[in-house]
Amino acid sequence: MTGIEVPSAVIEVARSARSVAVLTGAGVSAESGVPTFRDAQTGLWSNFDPADLASPEGWARDSDLVWGWYQWRAQLVRRSEPNAGHLALTEWQQRVHLDIATQNVDDLHERAGSTVIAHVHGSLFDPRCSECGLHSQPEPDPFDERSDRVPPPSCPDCGGEMRPGAVWFGEPLPETEWTAAVEAVESADLVLVVGTSGVVFPFAGLPAMARSTGATVVEINPVETEISDMADFRWRTTAATGLPALVDSLR
Ligand SMILES: [Zn+2]
The missing domain is CATH 3.40.50.1220 (TPP-binding domain)
Known part of the structure; x- marks a missing residue:
């Protein structure tokens, strides 16, 4: 009760x-x-504006950084119940x-x-391919707390970069x-x-x-x-x- x-x-x-x-x-x-979007800006990420990370522009600028941020957020969720x-x-x-x-x-x-x-x-x-749109869940990389940049995996179909499956600002x-x-x-x-x-x-x-x-x-x-x-x-x-x-x- x-x-x-x-x-x-x-x-x-x-x-x-x-x-x-x-x-x-x-x-x-x-x-x-699970920290809210804004509250997720701690540690490695405290110097970044989430609006810059969660945007097509942020992805074009530095896809390793954006992929790393989403990997980190996914890790926080996996640890939550x-x-x-x-x-x-x-x-x-x-x-x-x-x-x-x-x-x-x-x-x-x-x-x-x-x-x-x-x-x-x-x-x-x-996640899905940023080129051909194929949805594919790659094996999660062994997570490294110290690294903010993680290169996105390649699409198994066309070799393009896989992008996070979350909707970004402006999309x-x-x-x-x-x-x-x-x-x-x-x-x-x-x-x-x-x-x-x-x-x-x-x-x-x-x-x-x-x-x-x-x-x-x-x-x-x-x-x-x-x-x-x-x-x-x-x-x-x-x-x-x-x-x-x-x-x-x-x-
Ligand atoms: Zn593809």
Whole structure:
């Protein structure tokens, strides 16, 4: 038992929902110890602006540096474990139709046993060829904490440089992932927005889309966000605390 009280209005909408869409953001991963994008600038990386590393320009300038940074972030994720919030969604997904669309580039939902319908900002674990677009997961290099530069592996098909699978600043979202997220929201009667600040568009536009199609929007976040105003219910708690309590209360 988690011992926290779930707002009765939230239990009510969750109980009657036949199709749920859950939109997750950095806060959900942060509770597993995965540093947020900005907080990831420590040690070797403290002198770099993430906007310079996560951009087509940064890649053109120094692909070894960018690949090294993504290898390091992937390493941080491998050392992290799904938290109680991830696990609660897995349990809930076994009981109702529940689509998860995430901004997170980690694989914590999957490692918790959930199916993710869309990684709208890509994935740390889905690199692709910068020339021919082939997706291929090379064996991770033995990780060296002291080195910031790691040459990207070559494409097994064309020999081009493999690039990280995350979406960079200035790039469009992957179309199939975005379409899947929109469809999930449009077909849901309950949309739960968890641990996202609501400032990164177009992802941040999904809750408004949910409202316009008549879904109930519930925000789970310890702090006020850009999304708060358009939510039907705001529950000031975190994913790892609130989601297990909610899913327990639906038994
Ligand atoms: Zn290629």
